[in-house]
Amino acid sequence: MSTAQLETQDTGLALLPEQETWVAALNAGARREDIAHCLRVDIHGELDVPRLQQALDSLLSRHAALAMRLGSVAGYHGQRQFMPEASAQVFDLQVHLEAAPETWLAAPWPLAGPFVQALLSRTARGHWVLVLAQARFVGDVGSLKVLFEALVQAYRHTGAGDGEEPGQFAQYLEWRSEVLFDEDAATAKAYWQAYLPASETSVAPYLPYRRAQALDGPALTLEAALDAPLQAQLAALAQRLEVTLDSVLQAAWWALLARISGREQFVAGWRHDGRKDYAFFEHSIGVFEKTLPLALH
CATH class of the missing domain: 3.30.559.10 (Chloramphenicol acetyltransferase-like domain)
Structure with a gap:
């Protein structure tokens, strides 16, 4: 050719x-x-x-x-x-x-x-x-x-x-491929290697019964309506911490996982939409969501 x-x-x-x-x-x-x-x-x-x-x-x-x-x-x-x-x-x-x-x-x-x-x-x-x-x-x-x-x-x-x-x-996608090879790529790679814990136990499944063998099956969901006073308290907490209400609820979920698994630290997955970081892509269609590792202590 x-x-x-x-x-x-x-x-x-x-x-x-x-x-x-x-x-x-x-x-x-x-x-x-x-x-x-x-x-x-x-x-x-x-x-x-x-x-x-x-x-x-x-x-x-x-x-x-x-x-x-x-x-x-x-x-x-x-x-x-x-x-x-x-x-x-x-x-x-x-x-x-x-x-x-x-x-x-x-x-x-x-x-x-x-x-x-x-x-x-x-x-x-x-x-x-x-x-x-x-x-x-x-x-x-x-x-x-x-x-x-x-x-x-x-x-x-x-x-x-x-x-x-x-x-x-x-x-x-083109911008992302360029970032992988630019002058800061090595620094970014070193950051993530230092950030993530080396111990495999930190990334194992949270719940003891899931550690032996994963079972295939449909995911189970449960919906519950929060009463107005509790919603107001959560909203006030989020405002005081200067975070979103979603972040407060996610933190509560992780705290529950830590309690029932007996762990003081683990790595969780944080779903992040890249459109929130770049106004240029705010109204774009594509696969912008990533699951980022978050080390919790």
Whole structure:
């Protein structure tokens, strides 16, 4: 291959570790609901379907990550991601008036994509259900929020998309790859090596019964409503400590884990959305969430 060919060939971008996990699940034949962030929107009243399609199409021209495709490139290991330049494209909106969203979500995701899809069905006269499915290697849960807000705005104001262009996920990936090899990379690596404890016991599962062998199974969840006085006390505590309420509740959870596991120190995972650090990417779609190690004492 000539130098000119190398310069013009689109070699794509490497997948992040967070993306590789979900791409592997896709290749193994995973169902939509297993590898996607999904949002169900109940619509009451008349719906202009062509206008909805137009609004969805406009999102593709603003967020190149929504049109991501996967492929292989000679000389590179594994699959890579390709995000086209903004152009006129058609969003995959499947309109099936009698379709059950549960059946659609339970079907395997087509390997060829597209990896952001929508199903529109009508359950009764004047009542529609729109299901948005965004593959987890395309965007995180924060991206689904950005997607929905942009869709509502585009539908209400046909052709909306004017104004400041959002930062593109490809720009974030390119910047990240440069950071890995810049002059401060060695300093950053040394920091994390010194920060994380060397003892493996600090990163083992918290609960004794999980240390022998992990058991596969669905995660269990429990929701509880906090009474107003307790909410006020927690909010006051967060304000006094100058942290968010989420941080206070997370700290309480970790304190509980420490108590029932008998540990005085361990390494926890802190989910952080990189969009909060860079205003340029505040309204971007992509995989910005990371699980950062946090040494607790």
